[in-house]
Amino acid sequence: MTYMFSEDEIGKAKTVSALCYIPILFFLPLVTAQSRFGKFHANQSLILLLMFFIVNFIGGILGFLGLFNWFILGGLLSICFKIINAVLSLVCILGLVFAAQGFAKEFPVIGKIKLIHF
Numbered sequence: 001m002t003y004m005f006s007e008d009e010i011g012k013a014k015t016v017s018a019l020c021y022i023p024i025l026f027f028l029p030l031v032t033a034q035s036r037f038g039k040f041h042a043n044q045s046l047i048l049l050l051m052f053f054i055v056n057f058i059g060g061i062l063g064f065l066g067l068f069n070w071f072i073l074g075g076l077l078s079i080c081f082k083i084i085n086a087v088l089s090l091v092c093i094l095g096l097v098f099a100a101q102g103f104a105k106e107f108p109v110i111g112k113i114k115l116i117h118f
Contacts, residue, residue, distance in 0.1 A: 003104040005037040010102045013038030017099035020045040021092050023052065030116070039118035041099045047110050048092055055084050 013035040020028045020038075026045035029038025059081045091107055098105055106112065 003040060003106075005035070005040070005104055009035040009037040013041075014100065014102055017041035018096050021048070021096040021099065023049050023092070036118040037102075037104060039116050040104050041095065043114060043116040043118060044095055044107060044111065045092075046115055047107075047113050048088060048095065050115075051110060052085070052088055055081065055088065 013029050013032075014037075016029045016032050017038050017040075020026050020042050023045075026042050026049055029035070029042045032038075059077075062077060095107070
C-alpha cells in the first residue's frame, strides 16, 4: 500500500526520514520533523529494528544451545540467519531510498504493523 502525504509534509521530513533507516536512529523523525510522513518512516524503521533484534536474539539463543555446532543442521541454520539478516539489510536500504525520494510505501509482510500511529 502506498500512502499519500502533502508536499509540505514530505519536504519537512524527507531527510530525517531517510536517516531514520540507520537502525538506531528510528526516533529521529519523531523528535525533529513532527510530520505524518516522518512518523510513517519512523514506524517502518522501528519494525525493521525489532525484526533485526528478534532474529539475532533467536540466533544467539540457538548458538548458545550449541545447535550451530551440529554438522548439517548447524550449517543450514547459520545460512538461514545470514540470509534473513541480508534481506532485512536490503529492506533498510530500500526504505532509505524510498524516504529520500519522498515515497511512502509499506514493506511487504511487516509493513502492516503499526507501532507508531501517523
